[in-house]
Amino acid sequence: MEERFKQILALGREYYEKREYDRAEHYLRQVGAHEQFADVQNMLGVIAHDKGNLEEAQACFEGALRINPNYTEAALNLSVTYNDLGRYDEAKRIYQAALSRGQASPGKLDPFVKGRIANQHGELAQAYQDAGLDAEAVV
Template sequence: MEETFDQLYNKANEAFKDGHWAEAERLYVEVVKRKPFYADVHHKLGVLNHQKGNFKKAIEYFEEALKLNPNYTEARLNLTITYYAVGQYDKGMEIFSGAIQQAILEPGQLDPYIKGKLANEHFKLGNIYYDLGEFQEAIDQYAKAVKLCPNFPDIRTKLGIAFRDIGEFDQAIQELKNVIRNKPYYLSARNHLGITFLKVDRIEEAKAEWNQVLKINPKDSIALACLRMADKKND
């Protein structure tokens, strides 16, 4: 006897939840054949195709989900991510702007989950600019991410590094100190603060940061190498 639509839909959701991706995709395709009006099904098919690297197909599914439900913020975010994956950054930013508007709860307020997602997208785009040597563009993206999620230590550390790379040493030191103030055991920020101090010949302050790293992790290879470098600079 053929499964009812509800049985098929529930079975597909269970497969998706349990990580049985191939089975979930097969079932969701069957769901769409029977009833193509479920935005969440198109969204999940987009997610599954993105996981496989089928970005073109993923885009089609996410766009269909948004046609069915223009307020589907998660679909909009995943569409943004997929456009970034295929190098269509302008299109991604256009969709991204829409995601920000959809995520607004009230003037000036965003859902915390959406804040995190948006911050990570700015961070990813900042990393792309950074790798291309476009440091000011990278800083702009990192700053947007920090504004959304000021306590994400990896983002703020990278912002400090980018400031250092354009010679804005005071700003770099401030950002890295902010990370350490909130996350004293985040060693990457301490190591880079030490490197920044060394750049401006504040050698003892640099060594103090690396020694603090080694108190936490005596085998930290960056701190060990930097201390050797600082000692040679003193010779």
């Protein structure tokens, strides 16, 4: 990923975490136009839902799930959006599928938790690489 896009993505995520959705959306849309990140699609869906743009939110959450079918947070967000759109059967189906995928077996992590840890590992590796410590960046 180009340095420019890394910076834009970081700004988008930072503003999203602060719930400054208008600012976040500006940056996340720039990244979303060039790269396929499930978390960016999910964040754009949350922003659209917050603004009441339910059809756009649905498209974003569905996009996140096309990129990563095991993305529990996006599935739950899609379920809520379907419910808000009056598509109760689809909401229930998505919700139940997310719950069944999220059942951790003994000795195994919940896929949602595992995904968050993987994202944090990726961010740490990127920080090492940005600092010029390529050997430490290998995960």
